[in-house]
Amino acid sequence: MTIKLGVPSKGRLMEKTFEWFGARGITLARSGSDREYAGVVDGIEGVSLVLLSAGEIPRELAAGRIHLGVTGTDLVHEKLALWDQSVIAVEEMGFGHADLILAVPAAWTDVDTLHDLDAAAAAFRGVHGHRLRVATKYHRLVREFLRGAGVADYALVDSQGATEGTVANETAEAIADITSTGDTLRANHLKVLSDGVILRSQATLWKSRAAALDADERTSLEVLMARLG
Amino acid sequence: MTVTRGDTNALAARLRAGFEAQGAQAVEPPILQPADTLLDLYGEDIRARAYVTSDALRGEQMLRPDFTVPVVQMHMAHGADPARYTYAGEVFRRQEHDADRANEFVQVGYEVFERDDPAASDAEVFALIAGALGDLPVRAVTGDIGVLMAVVNGLDTSDLRKNALMRHIWRPRRFRALLERFATDRGVPEFAASDAPLVGARRQHEIDARIAALTADAEVPPIPARDVDLIAALLDISAPMPDALGRLHDLSVDLPAIVPAVARVAARQEALAARGVNVSKLAFDASYGRTSMEYYDGFVFGFAAVERPDLSLLASGGRYDALTRRLGGGGREIPAVGGVMRPGVMLELGATL
Numbered sequence: 001m002t003i004k005l006g007v008p009s010k011g012r013l014m015e016k017t018f019e020w021f022g023a024r025g026i027t028l029a030r031s032g033s034d035r036e037y038a039g040v041v042d043g044i045e046g047v048s049l050v051l052l053s054a055g056e057i058p059r060e061l062a063a064g065r066i067h068l069g070v071t072g073t074d075l076v077h078e079k080l081a082l083w084d085q086s087v088i089a090v091e092e093m094g095f096g097h098a099d100l101i102l103a104v105p106a107a108w109t110d111v112d113t114l115h116d117l118d119a120a121a122a123a124f125r126g127v128h129g130h131r132l133r134v135a136t137k138y139h140r141l142v143r144e145f146l147r148g149a150g151v152a153d154y155a156l157v158d159s160q161g162a163t164e165g166t167v168a169n170e171t172a173e174a175i176a177d178i179t180s181t182g183d184t185l186r187a188n189h190l191k192v193l194s195d196g197v198i199l200r201s202q203a204t205l206w207k208s209r210a211a212a213l214d215a216d217e218r219t220s221l222e223v224l225m226a227r228l229g
Numbered sequence: 230m231t232v233t234r235g236d237t238n239a240l241a242a243r244l245r246a247g248f249e250a251q252g253a254q255a256v257e258p259p260i261l262q263p264a265d266t267l268l269d270l271y272g273e274d275i276r277a278r279a280y281v282t283s284d285a286l287r288g289e290q291m292l293r294p295d296f297t298v299p300v301v302q303m304h305m306a307h308g309a310d311p312a313r314y315t316y317a318g319e320v321f322r323r324q325e326h327d328a329d330r331a332n333e334f335v336q337v338g339y340e341v342f343e344r345d346d347p348a349a350s351d352a353e354v355f356a357l358i359a360g361a362l363g364d365l366p367v368r369a370v371t372g373d374i375g376v377l378m379a380v381v382n383g384l385d386t387s388d389l390r391k392n393a394l395m396r397h398i399w400r401p402r403r404f405r406a407l408l409e410r411f412a413t414d415r416g417v418p419e420f421a422a423s424d425a426p427l428v429g430a431r432r433q434h435e436i437d438a439r440i441a442a443l444t445a446d447a448e449v450p451p452i453p454a455r456d457v458d459l460i461a462a463l464l465d466i467s468a469p470m471p472d473a474l475g476r477l478h479d480l481s482v483d484l485p486a487i488v489p490a491v492a493r494v495a496a497r498q499e500a501l502a503a504r505g506v507n508v509s510k511l512a513f514d515a516s517y518g519r520t521s522m523e524y525y526d527g528f529v530f531g532f533a534a535v536e537r538p539d540l541s542l543l544a545s546g547g548r549y550d551a552l553t554r555r556l557g558g559g560g561r562e563i564p565a566v567g568g569v570m571r572p573g574v575m576l577e578l579g580a581t582l
Contacts, residue, residue, distance in 0.1 A: 081325040106425035110439040115410075118403075122396060123439060124431055131272065132431075140325070143273055150403025152538060156273055167429040189425040 003047040003220045004211075006060055006069035009037050009051035009214040015201060016095040017070045022226055042128040044227065046220030055079070057206075062086040064210030067221065074100050074201035075176060078138050091228060096203030098178040100138055102145075102196035105167060106189050113195050114149040117174070121153040124173065135159035135172035138198075145198045164188040232576040235336050240572040241317040244361055248315035251357060253339055258299035260321075264289035267298060270524070270555065280321050294319035296338050297524070297549065297567060298556070301555055303340055304565075305557040311343035317572075330541070331573070338546075340567030342553070348493065350566050351548060352500035358532070358544045358568045359506065365578055366535040367543055371470065372517025373497075374398065374547075375527040376477065376490045380460055383486020386411065387449045395536040401519050408460065409547045417491040418443045423493050459484055465517040470498050473513035497528060524552040528566060534578050543578065544570040 007028065008014045018028045027042040032196040039049030044179060050066055058079040068220050070093070080086050095198055104111050109175040132154045136142050139156050157172050164184050166172040176198060179185055185192065205228070213221060230486050244508075249255055261282075279294040293299065296316050304312060317337040324330045339357060341350045381394045390411045397403040420440055427433055427486065437449050463480055466473050477491045518529030528547030534540045546568020554562035 020513065058495065082328070105427060105429050106423050106432070107427035107433075108431065108436060109420045109423050110436050110443065112421070120431070120435075120439060123435065127435060139276070143277055147274060147277070149398045150397060150406070152272055152400070154273060155268065156276070170430045173429050173431050187430045191423075191425075196455075 001214065002046050002049055003068065003217055004050050004066040004178055004226060005041070006050045006055050006066040007039070008054040008057070008070060013054055013096055013146075014051075016166075016203065018095070020095070026224075026227065044220075044224060045163045046216065047224055058083075058087070061206055061208040062210060064208050064212065067208055067211040067213070067217070068224075069094060069206050069208070071206065072096055072098065072201045073204055074098065074138065074199055076204070076206060077140050077199060081140075085207055088209060090205040090207050090225070093203045093205060096201075098180045098201050099197050100141060100176065100199040100201060101179055101192045102134070102174065102176045102198060103164075103179075103190040103192050104144070104174045104184075106191040108191075111193070113193060114146075114151055116155070117131055117193060118149075118151040121151065125153045130184070131155040132171040132173045132174065134176055135156045135163050135166040135174035137163070138176060138178075139224050143200055164190060167207075232580060236576055238317075241257035241335050241337050241574060244570055244572060245315050245317040247361055248313075248337070248339045251254070251313070251339075251514065253313040255505055256300060256316050257305065257318070258293065258296055258303065258316065259430055261290040262293050263300060264291045266295070266302070266556075267291055270298065270552075275326065275543045280323055293321055295320055296336060296569070297340070297552070300338070300340055300567075301549075301556050301565065304340075305553060305561065308342065310563065311341070311345070313342075314338075314340045317437075323462055334571060334573050336569040337572060338567060338569040340565065342563050342565045342567060344564055346500075347527070347548070347564050347566070348500040350549045350564070351497050352504045352506070354546060354566050354568050355501060355519070355528075356504035356506055358570060361570060362532060362543060362575065365543065365575060367532040367578075368512070368535050369530060369532050370512045370514050370517050371530045372514050373490065373494050373528055374430055374518055374525050375493065376463065376487055376524065377460075377516060377519075379487045380463060380484055381488035383484060384452060386452050387446050389446050390449070390452070391553060399519055401516070407465070408452070408457055412454060414451050415447070417447050455483075460475065463487075464516045468513060469488035470511045470513045471507045472503075473515070474498060477515075478563055493527070506572070518547060524549045527553045530568065534574075537578060537581075540578060541574050544568055545576050 009016050021028050025043050029040050031038045031040045037051040039051050041047045041049050053062060054071045057069040057076055058076045060066045061069045062080050076083050076087060076199060111117055124132045134154050135157050137160050159166055163175050163177040166175060245255060252538060264336050280292040281289055283289045300314055304578060319333055320336050321333050324332045339354060341354055343350050377398060381391055393407055394404060397407060466476050474495055477494060481488050481491050518525050525547035529547035531545040532543045548566040550562060550564050553565050
């Protein structure tokens with residue numbers, strides 16, 4: 001059988017991944033039409049390409065259904081509890097840079113740090129009768145970050161998209177989201193807390209700790225690793 | 230020998246019957262609890278500890294992470310006064326950091342709601358649970374969150390600082406960081422201007438109010454190093470109860486605010502002795518219970534297996550007067566103390582003896 005390599009199935013992340021492997025003499029491509037999610041691998045034996053949503057790659061790695069996978073640090077840390085027991089980071093790939101950050105309205109001149117946010121949250125709860133809401137889709141990472149910092153009196157509200165807009169819409173008072181440039185934050189009149197970087201993420205090649213290997217697959221993996229390293 | 234669910238349920242039934250024989254009324258709160266009450270009490274942390282589920286009709290529900298909250302709600306709604314309750318059943322806890330810890334286990338509990346003699350109620354709960362643990366090789370530790378709360382209340386500083394410290398009594402790291410911050414002269418606070426339009430539900434007057442409060446608070450002198458040292462000395466107390474009480478009495482010379490709280494510890498020691506507890510061997514640890522769920526505000530205790538640090542506590546509990554106030558509505562409050570036992574852990578320990 002072959003080594004299964006999971007790669008994001010569309011967009012810039014897929015293109016950059018293809019380029020990264022191409023620079024190492026391994027050609028990855030989608031087979032057939034643009035609409036078909038099947039892939040071909042040239043330049044190395046015994047490796048097959050599996051095209052997946054970047055968000056599903058952590059789960060597939062943890063389950064051992066793929067041997068290697070390309071996805072962001074943020075997704076691995078958010079989706080896998082005890083992620084370091086499920087996967088090994090093989091290579092940081094140098095693209096897909098994005099930080100998970102905590103941001104509040106820029107006009108909150110009294111709030112610059114997590115300490116301020118905690119104090120403001122306590123007062124907010126007193127005035128409004130509910131907790132200060134933080135909109136995010138990264139529930140676990142944000143909760144652990146805020147717990148570690150000792151921030152109380154907040155509540156997470158789920159936001160799967162357009163998260164920066166939740167503050168102006170008054171469905172949240174603060175947000176935690178991925179930002180690569182900060183333009184969207186500024187456009188929505190938000191600022192990052194000075195100690196509000198939760199995670200620095202980039203596209204990373206991961207190896208599953210769970211996927212079984214037979215003798216042929218082990219050889220293929222060693223050859224592949226030698227080419228990448 | 231592995232402990233079966235049947236063994237655990239049989240022991241749980243015996244323990245509950247024992248509490249019923251002491252006059253407790255058996256109650257059976259539902260497994261599914263409305264999420265909003267628990268979220269309001271514990272905040273977002275509860276989501277990391279409890280399983281959340283939902284339906285379109287009732288909204289978010291939680292698999293009960295403990296019995297105390299539903300028992301208190303039931304009592305505050307229509308309980309007699311005084312009252313004693315017992316219960317046995319599963320509780321559910323998410324485990325995201327340690328796959329070896331159980332995410333579903335049986336608890337048996339005993340809760341006392343009584344106004345007259347809190348020391349006697351504390352001793353009653355502790356002694357009944359100690360008795361029910363029988364000859365198992367366990368070590369009890371006690372503490373009292375009320376002493377630390379009394380110190381904070383008695384500090385010669387602003388209400389802003391006291392309230393901040395009080396909010397974080399149960400988060401030791403944050404508490405220490407705040408204490409250090411308030412013990413340092415940080416000068417006049419500066420606030421960078423912003424020309425961004427204000428968005429969101431937090432209004433300008435709230436921002437202005439906090440800036441005014443911080444500016445005024447900067448005039449308050451730092452908490453003296455002497456008080457910081459006294460708090461450290463208090464939290465450092467870990468000794469058999471009579472020695473610990475001696476040190477608490479010594480500290481109360483410099484911290485007169487803790488005199489009533491220390492008197493409560495002394496009264497409890499007497500009540501425990503009257504119940505036949507060997508208090509000269511009973512550990513008192515002033516920082517015990519600070520990292521548990523934030524509702525204990527007085528007496529706290531736990532029983533751990535002596536030579537099995539890998540096992541969870543066999544029993545634990547404490548006083549939670551403030552919880553009855555928060556769940557009671559309309560400012561009603563009743564002094565309450567209770568504890569839970571883990572029959573599954575008792576059997577696991579017993580099986581290896």
